[in-house]
Amino acid sequence: MNINPSIFKAYDIRGVYLDEITPEAAYRIGRAFAQYIWVTVLNKERSPLIVVNADARASSPELRAELLRGLLDEKCHVIDCGLSTTPLHYFSINHLQADGGVMVTASHNPAKYNGFKLSRRGAEPIGEGTGMEEIRNTVLRGIFPVPDEKGTVTEDNLQMAYLDYLCSLVDISKIKNMRVVFDVGNGMVGLILPKLLERLHLETTILFGDIDMTFPNHEANPVKDETLHVLQKTIIEKHADVGFAFDGDGDRVRFMTSSGFAVRGDITIALFAEYFLQNHPGEKIVFDSARSSRVVTERVQEAGGIVVESRVGNTFIKKHMRKENAIFGGEVSGHYCHRDFFFAESALLSMLRLLIILSENEKIADELVKPFLRYVSSGEVNVSVAEKDKALDNVVVHYKDAQEVKYIDGVSIVYEDFWFNVRPSNTEPLLRITMEAKEKGVLEKQLTDILNLVRNL
Incomplete structure (x- = not known):
């Protein structure tokens, strides 16, 4: 066969x-x-x-x-x-x-x-x-x-041993009483989350907590905003302080503020970097720079940390973390890897540490996130192209006057007021473009220019 x-x-x-x-x-x-x-x-x-x-x-x-x-x-x-x-x-x-x-x-x-x-x-x-x-x-x-x-x-x-280990990494006694909404998405987190919540003093609402991997309510993929509507509505209705959405196998998580704002993965990486570097200055932070906001690099450096850029993909993040002995690594997709968890990701550990961050600050989640929203972003834009390598070459030639060109994952082009990455899909005839700028007007113009460039080969 x-x-x-x-x-x-x-x-x-x-x-x-x-x-x-x-x-x-x-x-x-x-x-x-x-x-x-x-x-x-x-x-x-x-x-x-x-x-x-x-x-x-x-x-x-x-x-x-x-x-x-x-x-x-x-x-x-x-x-x-x-x-x-x-x-x-x-x-x-x-x-x-x-x-x-x-x-x-x-x-x-x-x-x-x-x-x-x-x-x-x-x-x-x-x-x-x-x-x-x-x-x-x-x-x-x-x-x-x-x-x-x-x-x-x-x-x-080993479910109970796992929970014991998570709680040994985080002082859960420091987590304040909060209203929290969880969207399990009918995935595997429903197996363990209720047992963890028995150890915490929270007012909780669990959405789609029954395990049903036909995913009858929505795809268990929190990186997609369209899967978060019920969570957003419930947070506002319950006057909750924060919400969390998990993926199907429980290794990714996305958090949402009390206003229903779904925080992007790169902004969460910056928040985690600040948290770890407060007590461990000089440590290394790994992240997928091709898709991440410039604010991640800025916050790591401002907090006294060392930036380690990686290709997109959690196996590459983990490889860099092990090589550099990095304290934390993250991906825009919601994989957050912790050195004290075997250089691997645990959505529940990330959730606990985010609750600690909220508990240790006077500010609400929206106020904590706001300083990280410095730039406007296109998100990831997919463009169909017949010849991916030729399109990448044309991008490099067209932007030959850029301040900086990097080849960590595809090609990254940097100018003073905007910057972007173009990388080929591994499996499809697509280019994935992520652009960020200091102003919305600049973003719109430059994004239009590069889309026209790659489409008109």
């Missing part, structure tokens, strides 16, 4: 169940992943210890069963930790001192999708340039020895 190579992405393995992600693919992924860990992590010295978790999609049980079959045929010792958020999975890998882990999930994608997030020891992600190509090639070849013996499976549940 042929496996669709398109399921192997830069950060994970993902596709439409049965059309692209098949039980046979799951079995091969289990075997290929185990071989990769056996060779690269263990130097063939012993059988791997692997943690497996899954989300609650209808297709997850079958995919998990076939994944387990593949791992067992490679003599792995598997600890099946059951239903989980992705951050709980990362915690489980570390808590159990496993050699690697597999999370069966398609994150925020619609119900017809499923996939796998792969990690090495320490919950270090496997993605483009860090093992994904080797695993893909092994899966596509599909040649495996007939197993002469099987591995073992045991079960564990």
Whole structure:
């Protein structure tokens, strides 16, 4: 049986169940992943210890069963930790001192999708340039020895240990009594959030808290403003102090102020940077500079921190964080990674730290965010182009008088009163343009100019 190579992405393995992600693919992924860990992590010295978790999609049980079959045929010792958020999975890998882990999930994608997030020891992600190509090639070849013996499976549940660990990182006694609205989006955070709230003194409203990964109310993707309407309305109706929206597998979060203003991910990165650098000046902050506001760089530097720019993608953020021993890293999409959480993201840990920030300030959330809204932004604009490389070359030539040109992710062009990034999509014939300026009129003119440039090739 042929496996669709398109399921192997830069950060994970993902596709439409049965059309692209098949039980046979799951079995091969289990075997290929185990071989990769056996060779690269263990130097063939012993059988791997692997943690497996899954989300609650209808297709997850079958995919998990076939994944387990593949791992067992490679003599792995598997600890099946059951239903989980992705951050709980990362915690489980570390808590159990496993050699690697597999999370069966398609994150925020619609119900017809499923996939796998792969990690090495320490919950270090496997993605483009860090093992994904080797695993893909092994899966596509599909040649495996007939197993002469099987591995073992045991079960564990680490939900309470995970919550204990989160609460050891944050002094929850300092969180003031606030009105808070949570939009779980019928995702996996609903498994753990109620148990965490039992430890906090908050007046809470939970929206769409039942786990139903057909996502009957809205897509569990808080980066999309259109998914936040009910949260916004409820915050205003309840006179809440703050709101939080989570994605499907619980590794991303977006927060909303008492006025119903949905705070962009890059502004949240700046807020977190200020928080960490107050007590840890000189530390490094990693972020995806291609999509982020200039205010992130400015606030990091103003607070005495060191800027580390990264490509878009949480695997790249984490790679830089580990290399630089950065205290915090963030992505516009809402991935916020913490050094004391294995250089990984936890939406619940980010939520707790945002509640601490609000509790330690006299200002309401809107007032805290306002100083960071210095510039006007286009957001990410997607443009269809037939020849992405040629279009990028034309951009560089056209803006040859720029003050600065950077090639960290696509190309970034900097002028005094505006700046922008153009980067190609990994999977589609698109260019993604993000522009920011000091004034709205400048933004509108310059955005029109570059759109005309790339469209008229």
